[in-house]
Structure formats: structure tokens, C-alpha cells
Amino acid sequence: MLQTVTRAQDLRTWIAEMETAGELKRISGADREREIGGIVDIYQRKIGGPALLFDKVPGYDPNYRVLANLFVSVKRIALTLGLPETTREIDLVRFWRDNFKDHPMIPPTEVESGPVMENVFSGDEIDLLKIPTPRWHEGDGGYYIGTGCMVVMRDPDTGWVNYGAYRVQVHDRNVASVMASKGKHGDMIKRRYHERGEPCPIAVVVGVHPGIFSVAGLEIPYGNNEYDAAGGLLGESIRVVKGPKTGLPIPADAEIAFEGYVHPDDLIDEGPLGEWTGYYAGGLKKEPAIRVETFMHRDDPILTGCIPAVPPNDDTFYRGTYRAGAVWHEIEAAGVPEVKGVWSHEAGGSRMWLTVAIRQMYAGHSKQAGLIASQCHAGAYANRMVVVVDEDVNPADMDQVVWAICTRCDPREDVEILKGCWSTTLDPMAYPEDRRNMNSRMVIDACKPWNRIADWPALVRSSKALDDHVRARFADVLPAWF
Template identity: 30%
Template sequence: MKYYDDLRSFIDALDAMGDIMHVTREVDCDFEPSAITRRSYEIQSPAPLFHHITGVESGFRLFGAPASLSSRSDMPYARVAMSLGLAPESTGLEIVEALSAARHKPGIPPVRVESSAAPCQQNILRGEQATLDRFPIPFAHDKDGGRYANTWGTLIVKTPDGKWVNWSIARVMKVDGKRMVGLIVPSQHIGQIWAEWVKIGEPMPYALVQGPAPAISCVSGIPIPAHADEADYIGTLAGAPVEVVKAVSIDLDVPATAEIVIEGHVSITRDCQEGPYGEYGGYLGSGSSAQPTFHVETITYRDDPIWPMSITGRPTDESHTLWAMGLAADALTYLREAELPVKAAWIPEDSTVHWLLIVMPENWRELLPGMSSEELSQRIGEVLFKTSAMVFIPKVYVVDDDFDPTNLREVVWVLSTRVHPVGRRAVFEDQRVIRLPQCYEEEEYVAGKGAKVVFDTLQTTRHLHASFEQGYPQEVRQRILDNW
């Protein structure tokens, strides 16, 4: 296992295993990089690295699909695993376990280095020179409200008293060279911190970091408990503190090896229209909303910087790999803390973060004496739907452990044959609903409330599968394999 402390060493490692597609011809910055990246997701090709983009300074590059499925069929989750310092052949369930386990270990706080030792400050732009127009920011989709300056970068903010520092990913749209507008959801951590600045009537300092160490991008995009510092959690995953440097113009520390850092302040009112944007559910956006303005004041960057991007849409992109694994790890952590003997949690990529599978071991009835499967499903829903991350999950399936939950073919078979047409489900009415899940009616989005469900698919008696593995004597199977 190896931890990559900057984006470039990570790209080099992917390149060595044949998982980078070098696009050396000049590409138009409007749609071409995004369209190539989107196709790379859909055919599971190597991750595209764009070396020549029309209209920007020579040397500036774009990097697409940083944490999607690998083009290596023998290690499909290699990009996510390697980002987190895990072995490239790690399975999805192993990654979820690692993310959950790290939450119970002591955090390792970051360490500050001098500016001279921070590659992210090799070049410094101030005033009118600090303009987004210098950088290759494409349209993600042709129906979007603008060019999205943040799809895989880390936003760094902290409370006015400095006690809580938050690193997160949120979509941010370019308005012009000096302004962006970002989606600030009140219930999310960045929204809670922004509300504290609004209370005191002062604009919120922010740093938008493009291309930090891959683990920083990944952890920024998954749920961890409120008031926990992502930097400390990343240090735990890395086994060493994250190196940070003081930002040039604001009182924030930023990752020292980042490619690009944008510094400025966020308005205290929702004074600019953001969206629409094609989201992880797989549909192009159709609406916009008033959101705060991110004013651009200073930009620092490495020589020949690399701007990473995630182009969300139909499976499979970073929303369906990394983010889904983070949500599964969150669910797994809370259920085990509730003393439920859950074996695994998994969100199938092709469900676009609309299904969550909770896998129970064969002996769960012995571990929970007197509890029926209906009562277990009810309890699982009570635990999960109180957590903030589960606002994104409308459907939970409680399943046995006699199949591979990461194999979509097996998932479809199990759900098709074990979900009862009418009964065996726990319905939770009037749960919090936001617009990102695609399965609700307009009146439910307006009200902010809708139903969620836990399906009980647990078998009273385990049935053997009509399969090669379970349908024939072991000696017959071995003889066939030996002569295959």
C-alpha cells in the first residue's frame, strides 16, 4: 500500500498500470473535455489527461474521471483505493470497511510548512491578475447554467471562532473571471458554517483547492461527523499528517501540494443564480436557485497546473463510486454503533445512490434473539433515517449474505426474487427530502418531506442456489475445473 501525497504522483501510478489516456491533441474548452470524460465513464476507459486546451496558457492541463471505475477489470476500484492509500486490488467492501474503521481511530492533525516548501504557491496572482479566465474551465453539460469551476475540488471554510474547519466538495459555477456561485445547502456542514458568518454579518473566507492529494478530494466528498476535521481523518488514513500552508490572503490553511488554490470571501446573502447542473441521478438539470457569491481575490498555483474534474451523470462516475462508498461507510458505522450485527453495507453503482444494501450474517437471529426480520428492518430504518447523510437514500434493502452485493447481476436476481410485492417492508413517512434524489413528486420536493422505505428480503430458511457452486457435488465441480 502507498499513500500519494499529491495528484501528480497518483497520476503517474495510474499511468504505470495503463489507466491514463493521454489526450495530446488540442481540445476545445467548451464541451470537448467534458464529453470525452463522460464517455470514458460510460465505456470504463482509462482516465483522460488533457495536455492542450484551446484558449489557455501552454502547460495548463485537465484531468477527468479521477475516482471512477478503473479500466483494469481485475481491479475495478483501483482509483478509489489508491486515492485512499489502499492496495489497488482492494474490493469495494474492503474500502467501505476501511473508511468506517478510520472513524474510530485518533485523528492525526495537519502540520504547517513554510511557503517556500509549498508547491501550491509557486505562482501567485493578486487583484485583477487573479482571474478564473486564465484556467481551463469547461462546460460540464450543454444544458448547464455555466462553466462549473468546482466539481472535484475541496472547499475549505471555518467558523468565525476558528473551532471548526470543514473541507468539503460542493458544486460551484463560474459567473465571470472574478465571481463564482456555489450551492450552499443549509443542512450540510458548509451551510452550517456559512450561517454562522451570516449571523455576525461578515463575508465568509474560503479557499477552493483544485488537485490536492487524492485522499483530500475523496474525504471531502464523503460524510464524517459534524465538527470533526477532515484533515485529521485524512491523516489517519495516510498514517502521517497532511502538510498545509497558510493561504496568501485569508486566515485559512490549505494543502501544500495542491495544484491550484482560489482564495476569497463568500457573500452573506443568496445574491446570484446557480444552476442548472446535470447531477448524479443521471439527468440534465432544469432549474436554478439563488445562492451566495464566491468572490475571487487571490489565486496561487503550481507550475504547469492540473485541474481535475468530475462530470456527473449516468453511472459510473465519482458520485457512484467514492461518494456512494462514503455513504455506505456512514450507514455501516451508525448501525454497528447501535449494536446491530451488520456484516456489510453497499450502494450499487448502477442505482445512482438510490439503493442501500444492508447485509446481515447468516446467524443474525442468534445474535439478536427474539427479534423478527420485520422488527430488524424497522430498527434499521429508525437508526439510518435520523442521520444527515441518509437524506440522499430513499430505498434500503436488508439482505442475506449468500450473494455478492457488489455484483449487480446477483443484486438484481436477489431483489427480483426476494422482495415481496406487497408486504415485508417498513415505510417511514414524512422523512426529509431534498431535490437531488430523482424519485419524488414535485409537491414532495416543495414540502421537503416524503416517504422512505426499508425492504425486508431476509429468508426464513436459506435456499440453495441453482448454480455451479451450490448445485453439484464438490468433487464434480473440481473435476470440471481441472479439465476446463
């Protein structure tokens, strides 16, 4: 008998919860070629819009659906994590920072079957084209079933299971492709198989509870099982079934999954896809083909898309508070004291711009914090700019950050340029072909000069006592953000 689907692991229950909270919009009749992607693009241009559930896609089973715009809302992120709907951005950052300090790890539980196995196909029965996968952007070179997905692999040496959010394009009934940037765990595992001349087992999962999916896009440390982290995040063990061909663990409550093998030197034309930097930087190129051997889906499956585009977008916004919390934790773990806040700005795809606030304790403290933030695991990939500010500056308020740069930074003394750093071909400013996947980055010390703190000019700002007095007497006429 199948286990009962619980609230923590079923996408459909998440959808119902979001609809009850006023966070879901249903849209019928949009086509997959232009209209679904066009609607999603409009909704992603501003933070706070609803999740979008499309049905009755022309040319497809009317009950097959597409869900997008999952996380362009602080409220939805908070509800997904079991936090109050009044949670603010800074509360999410602190949640992630505290989560990393004492991160619970709950291993997955293997079960015999689950909803994902309501329909199982192999051989000539496999047909990925039955799913109404949209062309997410007008200029895309194909149909990407894998944006809001989990790509599952197992290390051939240690048995470590990793899943990441790598892009997956559908090419034919039983052929897909996977693109993972160099240095990502999935690419490293694939190369270990291929260096032995062996095919790499792979499973692609689409349509799980967004809390499980979200872990796929986070910087979980090397060697750690994302299923363990997802279980800890949701507070219960993730139920998984074995893939019939590969034996890879697949969430039992998933909507869609397929498995197969990536063979050495088996490459296929892939792309372009409009990516999280806001450009078609990757272009059309060769990427590993997935030869699909098993295709599974629930009755009336739901494809989820987490769509990269010009920031802010669904692919990057939810990762910003996580990345800020992770960078905060890793800076402190490196021995840097008195970190007061971190922000990973959405305009930089929640990767390219980091701001770190500290209370200065010694000479060189601010420079140390900036250099470590630029190279710690959570902050290193595709970063471009790190700014360090004093604790009186809100790192999430760009007006304050720019003010600090303009008034506290001497470009001759306080700017460091680092070369040969970890990046990706999706970065339009990455080095030329001979040094691809690398970039340079700037670390800006926008703190008060250490040797001038004692005599630094006073700020032209009301005192806390005056703020409190005004708030107590005139709360009804003050702006909501105060």
C-alpha cells in the same frame, strides 16, 4: 525552504503512479467548450476506464492541464488508498468499515509556503478565466472549476475547519459561486456568519492528491476536521498554508486555490449543471457569490474534475464503497448485530439504493436494520430505497437482490414508506417548493420471514463441498468470477 513534496500529497506523483499502472490516458488538443466534456462523458458510461489527462487546450496556455475520470476504477481507488491493485469492491467496503471502527486522526501541519504559492495574485491581477475550465455537459449553464474540489470554511463559534466537495462555478475574473445542499456542513457554517450579518470566509482548492480530495465527498461526522481524517487515511499529516486574506488552511501542494468571502444576500445566477442523479434537476437559480481576493496556482497547473452525470459516474462511484462501509459501521454502532455486508449501488448514484445483508437473530431484526440504514448519517441524504436481505444473498449482486425481493418479500407486510426525509433539490422527485429538500423512501424487508426460517424451502444450489470439488478438478474451464 519549501518542504519536499511527498508521494502521499502531490497530485503529479499520483498521476505518474497511475500512468505506470496503465491507468492514465493522455489526450491533446480537445477544446474546453464541447470536446473535453464529451470525451469524459463517454468514458464514464462504464466502470473501469482510465483517468484522462488533457493538455494543449485550444486558446489556453498549452501547459495548463485538465484531469478527469479519477475514480471510475476499483484499481485506481485501491492504489490511491495504498491497497493492492487486486483489491475487489467488497474489500474496499470492508476497508472503510474497519477504518471507521478505529479511524486514525492526524492533524494538519502548518507550513510557511508550498508549491500552491508559486504564483499568487490579488486585486486586479486575479484572473480565474486563465484556467481552461471545461463546460462539462452540453446543457450546462457555465463553467465549473469546482467539481473535484475542496471548499474550506471555519465555524465562527468553535473554530472547527470543514471542507466539502460542493460545486463551484466561475462567472468572471474574480467572481465564482458555491452551491451546497441544505443540511450540508458548508451551508450550516455559511448561515452562522450570515445570521450575524458577517461575510463568510471561504477557500476553494482544486487539484490535490485524490486521497485528500476524496475525504471532501464523504460523510465525516459533524465537528470533525476533514484534514485530520485525510491525514489518518494517508498516514501522514497534511501540510497546509494559511490563505493570505482569510487565514483558512489550504493544502500546500495543491495545484489551484482561491479565497475570498461570501457576503449576506449576495446571490448570483448559477447553473444548471448536469448532476449526479443524471438530471438537470437544480435548474438555473440564485446561489451565493464568492468575491475572490486571492488566486494562487502552481506553475503549469492541473484542474481536476470529478464529474457528475448519469450514474455510474466519477462523482459518485468512488463514494459507493465508502458509503457502504460507513453505513455498515453506523448500523453496528447503533447496536444492530450480525451485519454481514452492505452495498450502495452505483446505479443510484451510490446514495439512492442501499442493500444490507444480515444474519437474522430475532423477530424484527431485519426491519430494524433497514430503518436505521435509511436514517443513519451516512445513509440518510437523498436515499430512496433500502433493501435488507439474508446473509446467503450477496448485497452487491442485483440479480440475487431482486430474486430475494421477489421470493421473500410480502409487499403488504414487509414494505415501509417513510416521509419527510432529508434530500436535495438535485433529486428530481423531491417534494414541491413548500417542502423542498425532502423526499420519501422505501424500506424493503426481503429476508426470510422470521417465523418461517425453520421450515423455509431448501435452495436449488450446489453445496460448498460440490463447488470445491468442481473447482479443484475443472478450474481451467470455469468462469473467471467463480
